[in-house]
Amino acid sequence: MANFVDIGTEAKEERTFTVAGSKFPISTLFQKDNITTALIFQPQPRDVIVCSYPKCDSKYVDIIVWKLLYPNCKLPLINNITNRFVLSMEMVDMQELLMRQKSPRLVKTHLPLQLISFYKRAKYIYIIRSPWELSVSYYKLLWSIGNFNESFDQFLTLFLEGNLGFDCYFNHVRSWSRRIEDENVLILCHEHVRNNPRSALFCIAAFLGEHYLKQVLQSTELEKEILKSISAEKTKSQRYFLKSLKQRSFRKPTCTEKQMSEILMKVSEKFSNTAVEHMWLNLLKKYEQLVSRGQLD
Secondary structure (H helix, E strand, O other), rough: OEHHHHHHOOOOOEEEEOOOOOEEEEOOOHHHHHHHHHHOOOOOOEEEEEEEEEOOOOOOHHHHHHHHHHHOOOOOOOOOOOOOOEEHHHOOHHHHHHOOOOOOEEEEEOHHHHOOOOOOOOOEEEEEHHHHHHHHHHHHHHHHOOOOOHHHHHHHHHHOOOOOOOOOOOHHHHHHHHHHHHHHEEEEEEHHHHHHHHHHHHHHHHHHHHHHHHHHHHHHHHHHHHHHHHHHHHHHHHHHHHHHHHOOOOOOOOOOOHHHHHHHHHHHHHHHOOOOHHHHHHHHHHHHHHHHHHHOO
């Protein structure tokens, strides 16, 4: 059993382009040729594919999986604003690179499930993030690279309507949540991984197989190295974003009561009485506590 854890609006500016009948964001991050290549990617046995909607923030999972698959290799430091270690297939031409690599390979994608080649002998890790954190983080990213200059309120409308490409986030999550019983699928919550990386490490190791779990259990040094890398990455990411945002005088938004109500209506519409809804409502309580204390990052 798997473990759980045109543009649509009448905006004047085109925000998406179409490849193979699906919408993708017009952005400096995503090029049409790269997406075309990603759509024909075929997994191999033992490949690990980390899947998520953009800005669900898989970098901590990237670190864990990379060090489990390649314990003797250093993390590849890629100076990229969204993926410091492993770039998503839609962001670079992965075809030649992947052909040179032997399985197991660590691959990342933001493609919705219906566009992914699903292979029983590969492993799929899907990252969920609370929609209020995700929407702010995605807005911050697109604003910082000059791909979105309107207000957060305008961005949120497009986000909730699924008009930013890569399908509607809630449909993206729902399609993967239906795979919860698949033995080769692991669904993780970003907030849980961020707050308890050690637990995530053992969960992922067990999911990948007995060999990887023994690897961690028998090597406290490997465990320490992974957790140290995650801790260092938290600091690096904050510094990197602060530097880029200061250059454009960005003020990070916080969801208003009205905006939060709109998000929760969408959650209820898509996930009423499901594990996803219960998980997000529990996270909301903690989020509101941080907001009230002024402790939100």
